[in-house]
Amino acid sequence: MDTNPAPRLLLLDTASMYFRAFFGSPEIKAPDGTNVNAVRGMLGYLSYLVEQYRPTHLVCCWDDDWRPAWRVDLLPTYKAHRVVEPVAGSPDIEEVPDPLEVQVPIIREVLGAFGIAVVGAPGHEADDVIGTLATGAGLPVDIVTGDRDLFQLVDDAAEVRVLYIGKGVGKHERVDEAWVLDKYGVRxxxxxxxxxxxxxxxxxxxxxxxxxxxxxxxxxxxxxxxxxxxxxxxxxxxxxxxxxxxxxxxxxxxxxxxxxxxAVVRDLDLPRGDALALPSAPADEDALAELTERWGIGTAVERLTTTLAG
Missing domain, CATH: 1.10.150.20 (5' to 3' exonuclease, C-terminal subdomain)
Structure with a gap:
């Protein structure tokens, strides 16, 4: 990696990516039999994107609330078809395949051991985190997502573009203002x-x-x-x-x-600057080693570690 790379912020729509990793790859068993294909896939995507774009800052944006009540109050149909057995007075639970659901906490733990920033906001979706961090970032921003709604954030003057993974992470499209206009006929x-x-x-x-x-x-x-x-x-x-x-x-x-x-929210109170810097080495090597052994993800962890070190 360059000793002084040009500043660049990579914002990941994390759920969009781990869903894609889960459905796009065959089962991979950990030593205890747990499927870890989404864990390995997510780490592979991170390695690929860091290799391709060499960001100085990177955030795995998180859905602290995938279906915020304030959006549902405005439009009750919002994501209603994804709710599993709605229960009055209880938080809505998103329909997620069991073999993926057990992997989400593992992904979170591994990201933490690497020291990669994971940012969510109470009562908001990852889209709102992305919208806030992309707005007024003061450096070029690439948003990695399979969600077309985030095209609203594309801004050539502010150097904000979307890396659209609708056809796959490895076949992503670089969405700028001309791309949106050509595709949809609107700015x-x-x-x-x-x-x-x-x-x-x-x-x-x-x-x-x-x-x-x-x-x-x-x-x-x-x-x-x-x-x-x-x-x-x-x-x-x-x-x-x-x-x-x-x-x-x-x-x-x-x-x-x-x-x-x-409309994505753009004014949340979120960390910026050095708090979002991409580490060059794992933050907690012991924890990462334990997770690597427990889940049998050595190859994926080794690749990302090497990629971060440059």
């Missing part, structure tokens, strides 16, 4: 409004009935923002066609709350 700063209009079944966002990608893009190209579109729908003198006007007016209740659900 990156319009993407949250675009997502609100078209909806997203994977997040329980119904969208505006009858408005898909093409119509959403066309409307935003004409009216600029969702607020501008809603104002046009309410103005009898605007040149908004009757069909889209009716659809927007019929969706008034949804459009009054959905933008707050879709």
């Amino acid at each position: 990156a700063d319009q993407y949250a409004d675009f997502a609100t209009l078209r909806g997203d079944a994977s997040d329980g966002l119904p969208g505006v009935k009858g408005v898909g990608d093409k119509t959403a893009a066309t409307l935003l190209q004409r009216f600029g923002t969702l607020d501008g579109l809603v104002e046009a729908a309410a103005d009898p003198g605007s040149d908004l066609a009757p069909g889209p006007r009716l659809k927007i007016k019929d969706a008034a209740a949804y459009l009054a709350v959905a933008p707050k659900v879709v």
